[in-house]
Amino acid sequence: MSANRRREVLKASATLATGAVVGPLIWVKQAAAQWRSEPEKGAKLRVLRWKRFVQGDEDQYMANVKKFTEMFGIEVRVDHEGWEDVRPKAAVAANTGAGPDIILSTNDDADLYPDKLVDVTDLCDYLGQKYGGWYPVCGQYLKHKGHWIGVPLGCAGNAIVYRESHVRAAGFSGFPKDLAGFMKLMKALKEHGTPPGFALGHASGDQAWSHWLVWAHGGKLVNEKNQVVIDSPETLKALEFARDLYPTFVPGTLSWLDPSNNKAFLDGQISATANGISIYYAAKNSTDPRLKEMAADIQHANFPVGPVGRPTEFNIFFNQMIYKHTKYPNASKEFLRFMMEEEQFSPWMQASIGYVCHPLKAYEANPIWTVDPKHTPYRDATKVMLPVGYAGEMGSASAACIADFIILDMVAEAASGSKTPKEAAERARKRAERYYKV
């Protein structure tokens, strides 16, 4: 199929998928031509996934699951757990060889136990070919020695969420695209009594912006050879930036956990923060007229680009892993294939207004990214993001460093002035070297 033709079909089917359920039929036929799999007779699946951040996600996901059961006669039980609780459970499943057949987890989990996971190279190749290929970061997370050990689901896009009226009042017509402009705007926002706020507490998800800040200046925890290089002049620049930025924040950001910035933003106490599309989703779908009004004023922008000259966003990555202990590997693959196909994936993206950004290039054309211009900044989240443990390899050391908040603590220490940038960077180096053994 030529690229042009495919794009047309995609467009057509996307329009169909938004309006009606007529679309899928065309696609199942086509899929059968390329994808052959015989789900085991009498298969039953257990899926464990992270609990939704936006209601539409769960509703549509379960609708898709129901459709799968009706179509294939395979019963699927889905359990939902808070995203931070999925990781230990997934690890226990890997360690004990018992538990759900499929787990949807986060970040580099698959790299911790690649031997316990079913090789899904055939499935990923099929999906990649059909939907224009996977974004590079997908392979970094889920390709192990040339084999796919999990099916990428995408990432929770992170962007700057801000109040348009406040930014205008501070004298800016749009959100700055570089760091100098960013700093100026933050200072202006503070002066106008509408300060920004970025999480500096142990917020497992919302620590993402601190990684962006370090990477934007060219600092990184490790280099390509997994050598710790965090104590660098680039990192110092980033930390000096953080130190100058911090006074513009609303008080209390050092204590902020994941929900704090959402609450503060929706209460009108901050004018800008870094978050997924969930703040906008909450405001838009609220029955409170005050929040409805705020939704109109909410704008999104991509993180400014630093001296490195490319976006350096960090987003929570979502994977889908089939465990080797499953009795039904084929049924499991069939399930993941089904959920990733346009007829299911597209409505799911729409129901969650793109909370999860697609991993497959063809889904860029999904109308959800353009139906509301406020969605658009989230469109390229998977495309441009950098992975955990950048620029080294993923594995137990990278997982340990992010769980130990090494980058976030470093930025928080320098920002709050409890350590000088140099001290903070040295301390981060020492902490990281314990895991990346020298």
Added chain:
Amino acid sequence: MSAGALRRALDNRHLLGALFLIPAAAFLLLFLTYPLGLGVYLGFTDAKIGRAGAWIGLENFISIWDDEIVRLALFNTFFYTLVASVIKFALGLWLALLLNQRLPLKSVVRAVVLLPFIVPTALSAIAFWWIYDSQFSIVSWALMKLGVIDQYIEFLGEPWHARLATIAANIWRGVPFVAICLLAGLQTISPSYYEAASLDGASGWQQLRHVTLPLLAPITAVVMTFSVLFTFTDFQLIYVLTRGGPLNATHLMATLSFQRAIPGGYLGEGAAIATAMVPFLLGAIMFSYFGLQRRAWQQGGVDR
């Protein structure tokens, strides 16, 4: 074995006793000794999530001793335990003495006092989260409205504030336990001692010092041992309120052990941090047992 021999064997008190012990022993072995032993064993391995570890001896312990964050957590844990336990004892004793007086609706008041202890910790921690929230704190809000402060208090946003705030929450939760136990102890003290003391002209303070405290010592030892153990190993409160932040100022050994072992995946290191708590806990038990159960002092004499 014939029926007769079995009967004779079962008549043996020692054998029968051992047989009756088996279920309880198996239970303890399976659910207490095994996990504890496994935890300690893991501390001596380099086990990670997804792969079994090899024995590496004391390497984990040497490594964590060199880690600034572990040292900070150790300091935090000691500070937390010491301050919280002392205040819990003082407040608990005071409350117990009050509750031991004639009060209207005595049983109702006693029941109410127990409330903080009954509420699940995670739930009370969430309540405290709202009290301490940097943007929505009810305390800050009230003080602002009263015009006492002009900016919200950073309960959890400044290292020392956060330490004290988490200690306050722990005290709130722990005082009822201490108070009710000490109250039970107070009620076992015969009133005749007080009568005798007052006939001898002892003041209220002297009665407390020379009658109440010595006679309360055995129960104090037990209560405070438990209280210290609970405080030293606290987890839920910190996990909900701060996750060990800000700047690791409230990380306790238990929360750090979890962070390293489960989200971080370094099971061996996490287990080593948890195991490192054991000597301190044993020390605390020894202190309260041998320190507070001095017979001579309890009987009004002087220790030799």
